[in-house]
Amino acid sequence: MNLQAIKAIYLFEMSRTMRTLGQSIVSPVLSTSLYFVVFGAAIGSRIDQVEGVSYGAFIVPGLIMLTVLTQAVSNASFGIYFPKFIGTVYELLSAPASFYEIVIGYVGAAATKALAIGLIILATANFFVDLSIVHPFWMLGFLVLTCFSFALFGFILGIWAQNFEQLQLVPLLVITPLVFLGGSFYSISMLPPAWQTVTLFNPVVYLVSGFRWSFFGMADVSVGFSLLAIGLFTVLCLAMIAWIFRTGYRLRS
Amino acid sequence: MSAIVSVKGLGKTYEGGFEALRAVSLDIEEGEILALLGPNGAGKTTLISIICGITNPSGGSVTVGGFDTIRDFRGARALIGLVxxxxxxxxxxxxxxxxxxxxxxFGKKRDDAYLERILRQLSLWDKRADRIMTLSGGMKRRVLIAKALSHQPRVLFLDEPTAGVDVELRKDMWEIVRGLRADGVTIILTTHYIEEAEAIADRVGVINNGELLLVEEKNALMARMGKKELRIDLARPLDALPKPLEAYDLRLTDEGGLIYTYDTSAEKTGITDLLADLRHAGLHMVDLDTRQSSLEDIFVDLVREDGP
Known part of the structure; x- marks a missing residue:
């Protein structure tokens, strides 16, 4: 195990974050505040409570998930796409580091950043609504697992992408709709029965539902299902990464 | 001396069928400077890329320091620096x-004293805090070299290190290469500037169309392949070759003098006979000059013979 290599990649990636610290923190805090103003204050004033929780508080887990998913995917995909784009990937390929060490370095850094942003949003949310977290330990667990699994997904995306358009395409066309339709801002029980069934095919539903359970102790789907779904997604991503490693897909000709 | 890099039957066919390397075998001795020459697209970079792990081979194997570059990639790659x-x-x-x-x-612990030494050597120390985008092209190349040397490699690959580099950096670079060699580092370089290879290399390899045409000690190669030319200036310029001299490998210069090409390793150079025949033909010489053909001439001849 080349621990030095993991450390080098991790620190290198984190220093990129530190360099752009302002925009790394300001933009998610700002956009979260906007969501609170629009959904919490404007719409929330007409929706009193969702299953016994004030609407403002109800959307907090969904808001955190929305940003964390987007950040984890975009950070990890950019982290590995950029060296490919500028050509410095030669160094990674010629280093005495296995593909797994490279993945741990990049995915670890992207997940760390996403996690930090998630916690910052949580702190910001505290200014707008009263939050009491029923299962803080599980909350953190869900958050960390989500950060890692979606950073893994982002890494795969970054390897697959051959231009900047493709890099943007998946977060824009897949992640954002899935999160918006995944019950981030509403309870699935508010939907007509037919749409409830369709929604159950959206993996983000399980994430948001499980995460919300850790806050309020109530969920759209059972917590076991939520954990299973994230676990399955992580395993799927790991399998794809193993395949990329074996074949050198879009990395080694 | 033993081979630190050993390439056996290495082949590479890219998707789409382009055969970049054909069964290349090559032993590189520890501590030597090997120059790989070859026209663009000959397979030099592909060869280096496979040894360094950037490209997968289609066939054959490579060991570096005894480590197979695929099975023991950690051991092999830790020894290699690539520019x-x-x-x-x-x-x-x-x-x-x-x-x-x-x-x-490359798995090495942080060592700021060593990095300072390298950066100073490459005149980069004053620029250490500068962003790379603010550096000139030559400075960026120095950074690439610093990176390649940062983990104290035993084998250094320099792929066209002097392409588009100014005279000063070139001088610095060869200074560094000589210094590394004195430390026992093995250096493999590809270059278009054949006079550089001629000046610095111990051995020369010529690649064309994915095949290694030859690898030979530079001096032996030049002695074997090198031809000499004897230039003869005459008191009265000639318009055409006189009949008695047609048997010789002679050509007329623009000034009406003669150039005789001969092989120093041949049993007879024919110079004595030629000079005697010149006198019989009544031609008076005013000056003589001989010239050894350069590595470049040899290279051009080799690649031309091999054909495209």
């Missing part, structure tokens, strides 16, 4: 950070 042909650097990063990054990537 790539393209200047690929993280534009927003500082010089010191990117060099430190490479050292870590």
């Amino acid at each position: 790539p042909q393209e200047v690929s650097l993280e534009p927003f990063e500082s010089v010191i950070n990117t060099v430190r990054f490479t050292r870590g990537l």
